[in-house]
Amino acid sequence: MAAIFNLNHHAPYVHWHFLQMSVSNIVVIVLMVIVFWAAILIKFPTHGMRGKS
Amino acid sequence: MSVSQHEPPVSAPEPASWSAWVRDRAVRTLPPEKLLPDKQPTYVASWIYVFGVLSLSALAVIILSGTILALKGPGWWHFTGIGHFFNSVHLWSVELFFFVMVVHLWGKYFMAAWRGGRKGVWITGSITFLVAIPCALTGYVSQQNFDAQWISTQAKDAMNAAGIGSFFNLLNFGQMYSYHILLLPAAVVAIVIGHILLVRRHGVVPPFKLAATASRAGRDGAGPDAREASS
Numbered sequence: 001m002a003a004i005f006n007l008n009h010h011a012p013y014v015h016w017h018f019l020q021m022s023v024s025n026i027v028v029i030v031l032m033v034i035v036f037w038a039a040i041l042i043k044f045p046t047h048g049m050r051g052k053s
Numbered sequence: 054m055s056v057s058q059h060e061p062p063v064s065a066p067e068p069a070s071w072s073a074w075v076r077d078r079a080v081r082t083l084p085p086e087k088l089l090p091d092k093q094p095t096y097v098a099s100w101i102y103v104f105g106v107l108s109l110s111a112l113a114v115i116i117l118s119g120t121i122l123a124l125k126g127p128g129w130w131h132f133t134g135i136g137h138f139f140n141s142v143h144l145w146s147v148e149l150f151f152f153v154m155v156v157h158l159w160g161k162y163f164m165a166a167w168r169g170g171r172k173g174v175w176i177t178g179s180i181t182f183l184v185a186i187p188c189a190l191t192g193y194v195s196q197q198n199f200d201a202q203w204i205s206t207q208a209k210d211a212m213n214a215a216g217i218g219s220f221f222n223l224l225n226f227g228q229m230y231s232y233h234i235l236l237l238p239a240a241v242v243a244i245v246i247g248h249i250l251l252v253r254r255h256g257v258v259p260p261f262k263l264a265a266t267a268s269r270a271g272r273d274g275a276g277p278d279a280r281e282a283s284s
Binding site: 028031032035036038039040042044046 | 103155
């Protein structure tokens with residue numbers, strides 16, 4: 001079954017001093033941070049409903 | 054206030070049976086309007102409060118897709134198109150579960166969600182996270198393929214080094230599969246149910262008051278907790 005990315009090689013890793021982490025894990029962590037800040041900063045739609053209930 | 058010596062003190066009558074005692078206790082601890090509320094405080098109208106429900110939704114998909122995989126077996130999930138599909142649904146719902154659970158954890162950590170007598174909520178959430186990790190890892194060694202074989206032969210050394218390899222043997226497929234589809238999921242679901250009941254009992258943790266809001270609330274005699282809006 002074809003994959004979107006070419007998976008027929010070793011996973012790329014980032015080495016920085018003691019830190020060693022796969023690029024895919026770093027991407028997921030960065031995505032979690034982005035989603036976390038987006039959840040705080042983006043306005044929730046029901047804000048416009050205030051006072052109508 | 055004086056109490057007449059001839060009148061016994063007013064108290065609730067003793068329940069007639071253990072079932073009545075359990076019912077009375079359950080309703081007193083978690084009345085229906087708290088168990089299934091139709092209103093939430095205004096501060097809940099924020100995306101950061103959505104991630105608990107997203108975790109629950111992902112968990113439901115995990116359980117459902119895992120049940121189908123367990124019913125059909127490895128020959129189905131490895132060698133048929135629809136089997137591949139449910140295998141992928143199971144994997145990606147687990148990925149999503151951990152993703153949204155981590156965001157939920159960060160949100161609650163920075164809200165200090167253990168405030169206001171909610172330490173039980175925080176502890177059950179933390180234990181859920183810790184139990185969910187081996188639940189997922191035993192899934193990797195239950196795949197019945199070379200990936201599972203590689204992971205189990207590598208991970209067994211860690212278990213042996215920790216001294217628990219004799220009763221948690223990663224090379225024992227039957228044991229790992231039992232852990233993955235029964236023992237650990239049952240533990241996760243049970244703790245999650247406890248977590249939700251505690252959230253319903255104590256309510257959603259309010260955000261920290263800003264200095265200006267706190268002083269104004271002190272003057273007015275009401276804080277943000279006093280306002281309510283339809284959820």
